[in-house]
Amino acid sequence: MTREDVAAFGDRSIAAEAVIVSHGEDDTRKLGRELARLLPDPAVVALIGTLGSGKTRLVQGLADGCGIDPRAVTSPTFVLVQEYLGKRNLYHFDAYRLKSGSEFVDLGSEEYFARPGICAIEWADRVKEFLPEERLDISLQATTAESRTVRILARHGRYVACVETLQKLFLS
Structure with a gap:
């Protein structure tokens, strides 16, 4: 996570951290597939990154790992939240166009967080x-046109095993 990302999320304790290098969109989708397999239920994943950093590609991988056709997943910018039903449900939020945090609450975010499945929040x-304190933060930063540095932070103990396993799978 960049210094700006840490500042954006404050001083909350970090239970575990992994840094992974994605060498392209396929790696980013693979990371998402593995993540879907490893996340506890329910799970909240906070995605941070600039336009084009790979947030939606990661969510496509999550969808694939949940038994959802990844081609159905697009950036929900104009819809704000998309519900994808599969072996495991995926709720895909995009906070980019929200004018305030209260608009996020008005979407029913707290109810989604309690549902079985994965809530992935872009921006x-x-x-x-x-956002709940119990969550996984993922920051994606472009290092080249294809490569991304992906920093994953477990904000609660129940996400630690997920982060540790990802680190072992994607040694960078």
Whole structure:
């Protein structure tokens, strides 16, 4: 996570951290597939990164890992939240166009967080004060046209095993 990302999310304790290098879109989708397999239920994943950093590609991988056709997943910018039903449900939020955090709450975010499945929130730094403390933060940063540095932070003990396993699978 960059210094700006840490500042955006404050001083919350970090239970575990992994840094993974994605060498392209296929790696990013693979990371998402593995993540879907490893996340506890329910799970909240806060995605942070600039336009084109790979947030939606990661969510496509999550979808694939949940038994959902990844081609159905697009950036939900104009819809704000998409529900994808599969072996495991995926709720895909995009906070980019929200004018305030209260709009995020009005979407029913707290109810989604309690549902079985995975809640993936793009542009999560814009609604940080409305996210549960128990979550996984993922920051994607472009290092080249294809490569990304992916920093994964477990914000609670129940995400530690997930982060540790990902680190072993994707040694970078």
